[in-house]
Amino acid sequence: MAKQFFQALMTTALALGAPAAPVWAAKSLAGFATAQSTPASVPAGITRTDLQRHDLSIVGHETVQARIDIAPGAVAPWHRHPGEEVIYVVEGTLEYQLEGQAPVTVKTGEVLFVPAGVAHMARNRTTANGAELATYIVEKGKPLLVPANDIAP
Numbered sequence: 001m002a003k004q005f006f007q008a009l010m011t012t013a014l015a016l017g018a019p020a021a022p023v024w025a026a027k028s029l030a031g032f033a034t035a036q037s038t039p040a041s042v043p044a045g046i047t048r049t050d051l052q053r054h055d056l057s058i059v060g061h062e063t064v065q066a067r068i069d070i071a072p073g074a075v076a077p078w079h080r081h082p083g084e085e086v087i088y089v090v091e092g093t094l095e096y097q098l099e100g101q102a103p104v105t106v107k108t109g110e111v112l113f114v115p116a117g118v119a120h121m122a123r124n125r126t127t128a129n130g131a132e133l134a135t136y137i138v139e140k141g142k143p144l145l146v147p148a149n150d151i152a153p
C-alpha cells in the first residue's frame, strides 16, 4: 500500500519534471517529499518552485502553478509551453519578451499573458530578486517547457 503510494508520487514528480527535457529544476512540490536533482541545463539564477498541479475540465489538459525566482542579472532563455502561461509578478521587476514583440517591463502586482506556443524569455535587469507566479494551462503528457532554439537570443 505504502509502496504503491510512493510509486504514484514518483510517477507524478517525474512527469512534472520531465527528465528528458531541460525543464528548470523543480525545487519542491507542495506536500511531496521527493527530492529532485538539478538538471545541468537549468539556467543560473533561476529557481522554480512547483506549487500545485491538477487535471482540468478541458479534456487532455492540466494546470500547473509555480513560483519562479529570477536572481539579479539572470535570464530565463527563449522557450515555449504546450499551452498558455498566465504570469503575475509577485516580487521585483522583470523584463519579458515575446516572439516578434518588443520587450516589456512588468513590476510587482502586474501581469502578462503568454499565448500557447509563443516563444518568450524573461530576464532580471535589476539588482534585486524578481519572482513570478506562473500558471500554466497545458496539454497533458507533453514537456511543460521546450527550449526555443530557433529564436535568436
Ligand SMILES: [Zn+2]
Residues within 6 Å of the ligand: 079, 080, 081, 085, 114, 120
Ligand atoms: Zn514561460
